[in-house]
Amino acid sequence: MKARVHVTLKSGVLDPQGEAVRHALGTLGFEGISAVRQGKVIEIEFEEADEAQVRAQVELMCENLLANAVTENYAIEIS
Amino acid sequence: MRAGVIRFPGSNCDRDLAVAFGRAGSTVTMIWHKDTFLPAGLDIVAIPGGFSFGDYLRCGAIAARSPVMASVRAFADKGGLVIGICNGFQVLCEAGLLPGVLMRNARIKYICKEVELRVETTASLFTSRYTRGQVIRIPIAHHEGNYQADAETLAALRAEDRIAFTYRDTPNGAAADIAGILSENRRGLGMMPHPERLNDAALGGSDGARIFESIADSLATA
Numbered sequence: 001m002k003a004r005v006h007v008t009l010k011s012g013v014l015d016p017q018g019e020a021v022r023h024a025l026g027t028l029g030f031e032g033i034s035a036v037r038q039g040k041v042i043e044i045e046f047e048e049a050d051e052a053q054v055r056a057q058v059e060l061m062c063e064n065l066l067a068n069a070v071t072e073n074y075a076i077e078i079s
Numbered sequence: 080m081r082a083g084v085i086r087f088p089g090s091n092c093d094r095d096l097a098v099a100f101g102r103a104g105s106t107v108t109m110i111w112h113k114d115t116f117l118p119a120g121l122d123i124v125a126i127p128g129g130f131s132f133g134d135y136l137r138c139g140a141i142a143a144r145s146p147v148m149a150s151v152r153a154f155a156d157k158g159g160l161v162i163g164i165c166n167g168f169q170v171l172c173e174a175g176l177l178p179g180v181l182m183r184n185a186r187i188k189y190i191c192k193e194v195e196l197r198v199e200t201t202a203s204l205f206t207s208r209y210t211r212g213q214v215i216r217i218p219i220a221h222h223e224g225n226y227q228a229d230a231e232t233l234a235a236l237r238a239e240d241r242i243a244f245t246y247r248d249t250p251n252g253a254a255a256d257i258a259g260i261l262s263e264n265r266r267g268l269g270m271m272p273h274p275e276r277l278n279d280a281a282l283g284g285s286d287g288a289r290i291f292e293s294i295a296d297s298l299a300t301a
Contacts, residue, residue, distance in 0.1 A: 016187045
């Protein structure tokens, strides 16, 4: 079983990397972009096959390490 | 004074910090991050600058969860002095010993230069040798020094006189121009600039030395 954690900056938090990407896209001629936000994806593979258990564990991982609650949100996808 | 300097893989200001403490009359013990206890009788634990664990995940995030940090937390809870400089500040924030977070500099670039700081409070064990409002020169060298916290935290820092240093010309986008803050019990200091790097007239100035001398003073009179 695999968990995919999406860590993104909370809205309102300045994302200088996203801004730089937006500028670069503009330079390449891509138009109509109002904002770019950059985040990260963390994939974790489990031997465990129980989805509820995996989800509970990943929640704990996010709270304790994978995301910083001051500035980041996380979303968990399990497959 | 007995200081302990913690070393993580990737710490690179640990020896400078040891020299700075030594010059202020302290004995210094280096502490490995995998140690599960601190040497007995320490007055202060110092977390140096560098790139602990390669800045993987978030700056300071992995170091903040390393074995020694449980002991540092217990030490701080008992009123022990803790100072974190640069990466050390990031580690203290990630460990929850100081509020807020250090984010990527607003203009993205790594900045290495000398900056002017304003001493915002002298009511701390770390800043008693300065005068309030004094402008000092200290070098910075960071990519993630943009201090951010929610409005409530910033208001509390202001109201409780816990902003230790501000930048005169903020280089990194930090909220309220914050360069360094004190913990709730005022016995912890986190700051992005490197006082240990401007600690001797031969290095171009000694404004940073006052921090280590302030600590020595407070311990001598305690």
